[in-house]
Amino acid sequence: xxxxxxxxxxxxxxxxxxxxxxxxxxxxxxxxxxxxxxxxxxxxxxxxxxxxxxxxxxxxxxxxxxxxxxxxxxxxxxxxxxxxxxxxxxxxxxxxxxxxxxxxxxxxxxxxxxxxxxxxxxxxxxxxxxxxxxxxxxxxxxxxxxxxxxxxxxxxxxxxxxxxxxxxxxxxxxxxxxxxxxxxxxxxxxxxxxxxxxxxxxxxxxxxxxxxxxxxxxxxxxxxxxxxxxxxxxxxxxxxxxxxxxxxxxxxxxxxxxxxxxxxxxxxxxxxxxxxxxxxxxxxxxxxxxxxxxxx
Numbered sequence: 443x444x445x446x447x448x449x450x451x452x453x454x455x456x457x458x459x460x461x462x463x464x465x466x467x468x469x470x471x472x473x474x475x476x477x478x479x480x481x482x483x484x485x486x487x488x489x490x491x492x493x494x495x496x497x498x499x500x501x502x503x504x505x506x507x508x509x510x511x512x513x514x515x516x517x518x519x520x521x522x523x524x525x526x527x528x529x530x531x532x533x534x535x536x537x538x539x540x541x542x543x544x545x546x547x548x549x550x551x552x553x554x555x556x557x558x559x560x561x562x563x564x565x566x567x568x569x570x571x572x573x574x575x576x577x578x579x580x581x582x583x584x585x586x587x588x589x590x591x592x593x594x595x596x597x598x599x600x601x602x603x604x605x606x607x608x609x610x611x612x613x614x615x616x617x618x619x620x621x622x623x624x625x626x627x628x629x630x631x632x633x634x635x636x637x638x639x640x641x642x643x644x645x646x647x648x649x650x651x652x653x654x655x656x657x658x659x660x661x662x663x664x665x666x667x668x669x670x671x672x673x674x675x676x677x678x679x680x681x682x683x684x685x686x687x688x689x690x691x692x693x694x695x696x697x698x699x700x701x702x703x704x705x706x707x708x709x710x711x712x713x714x715x716x717x718x719x720x721x722x723x724x725x726x727x728x729x730x731x732x733x734x735x736x737x738x
Contacts, residue, residue: 452509454522455651461520462702463512463718464648466505472647473640474499475696476689480636485688486665493548494633498640500545501553504538512703512718514711520703528577539585543592551592555616555634556641558585566621567638567661573620586617605630632663639663639672646674647728648698654682662688680728687732697727 453464477498481487488494508530513521535557543550555565561578563571574582590613596605609630615623622631639662646654653676660671675683702724707717 452505452512452523453645453648454512454520455649457651457702459706460702460704462651462700463520464698464700465509466502466523467509468699469644469648470499470502470641472696472698473501473637473644476640476643477636479689479691479694480640482688482690484664484666484670484686485662487690488633488636489629490548493546494552494636496546496549497542497552497556497633497637500538500542500549501556501637501641502538503541504534504536508534511715512711514714518710520714528575528581532578532581535581536584539588547592547596551589551596551630552633552637554585554589554592556637558582558589559634559638562616562620564638565616565634567635586613589613589617632665635661635663635669643672643674644698647696647726653728677731682728682730683733684730685733687730689730689732692730692732692735694730695727696730697725700724700726 452466453469455462455464474495477488477495515521539550539554539557542553558581559565559567561574561582563569563573590610593605593610593613597610608626609628612622612626612628612631615621615626622628639659642659646656646659649655654674657674658671659674661669662672663669670686670688672688673683673685675685677683700723701718701721703714703717703721707721708714
């Protein structure tokens with residue numbers, strides 16, 4: 443765990459003799475691949491499709507510059523992304539929301555909700571998480587005000603993104619109570635939860651060199667009035683069964699770029715950076731299948 447004030451890092455998976463690195467934007471691209479192919483007889487396709495898919499692809503764009511190099515903590519270990527000081531994390535997420543808004547305002551709204559939600563127990567999806575620390579309060583306030591402005595702009599532009607007065611009421615509830623109102627049926631909330639599911643599913647393949655890092659992803663909205671828990675099971679090297687299956691084709695091939703650095707290849711941070719780029723970029727490929735369509 444980095445000490446206060448130390449830099450964050452990209453996603454680091456440890457093996458017996460090496461570290462495998464995945465950048466945050468590449469992890470987001472994997473989430474985007476899931477969004478691209480989401481939808482079948484059980485799971486509704488994302489809508490509005492352009493903004494929702496763009497949110498999946500761009501939700502970690504603030505990390506582009508920072509993740510060009512790995513970092514070491516005070517103990518000489520590569521720093522992973524799970525413990526990030528506010529003074530570094532906040533500017534990254536502010537920049538990421540800016541980038542998403544430039545791509546698509548609806549995507550920017552979802553990415554802003556994603557960033558603020560990480561500091562508000564994911565708006566009720568992670569009730570065991572700590573409430574907003576004081577060092578993140580200004581960020582949350584700033585992003586929630588931006589969410590209201592983005593929504594107002596979408597409504598004024600009369601874009602076909604299913605936003606209305608009830609969507610404003612949803613945001614108001616999230617901002618005031620940290621949770622959605624009871625008995626609502628808001629597309630924006632469904633899309634926010636979808637983004638969380640794609641994010642977690644991507645992390646299941648990025649945070650360990652022997653995926654899945656965890657075998658269940660929940661809650662996953664079907665878009666048809668209920669939620670599912672996805673079970674992810676390794677059935678062969680690089681082959682995984684997902685049940686219930688949410689994609690439009692089986693098998694589905696996805697991938698993420700990685701770099702692997704041996705533990706004995708560096709003595710300091712400068713050496714790690716040299717070893718990181720000397721290692722070359724590889725591709726970790728995964729094939730996802732519906733039940734009954736297992737390899738072999």
